[in-house]
Amino acid sequence: MITTTAEYALRATVFLAACDSGTVSREEISSATQVPMDYLVKVMKMLDQAGITQSQRGPGGGYRLAKSAEDLSVYDVVAAVSELPRIETCPLGIAEHINLCPLHARLDSVAALTESAFRETPLSELVPRKGGKSNCSFPKSV
Template structure:
């Protein structure tokens, strides 16, 4: 139902929310989210144009969220890269239907409206705070609550 671009944008923004307010490089985000770096760079550009993320070049730079995780909704992220396409007129172009959707297309649009509403009501902070034992993006080293990889200092 959702494009790979939406999936990648959500992975990246959830990771940035988890690290907020610290900046991350594209390479760091790509590694943690398991998104190919070149594709991620394009996704991040779309998020930047939409005002979802900021980027700072140079030493100490990187990518951060433009809003606090408590203020950024899933719908904002989705809309920035691949907006939900509601059904406003008959997709078949039937003149007899026009803006009066048939029962099938009305139900499909109602489902899209429900998804849109749920995404509008859910912030990235809520996703991260969910008590579910499966933490988003979690089998990567150093993830909050996930498996850790011992560092050289710890193993000495």
């Protein structure tokens, strides 16, 4: 449903949202979220460019969210690093299906619902709760 890049962006931003301490190093983000360092650097650059995160260079540097987790949606994060796929051609490959065929229309409506759900879900809903059961958890180290 979403790309690996979008998944990694969500892992990183949810982790940043859970951290109360200013900037977080890329090493800490990579370790906690199990996102490979090379991939994380690429993802964080895209998130910075989109205004989702802010980076600080030098000693004590790292990353932090540019806005509160309540003000960022899952859609904001996903759209910053990849496109959400929409159905633009007939999934059956029938050239005569210029307008939406029944299958095309149903698949496109599912994509629209997914996009809507992402827009309506603030990042804060994915942040693990302190002292209680987590909404989400990060993958365990292998």
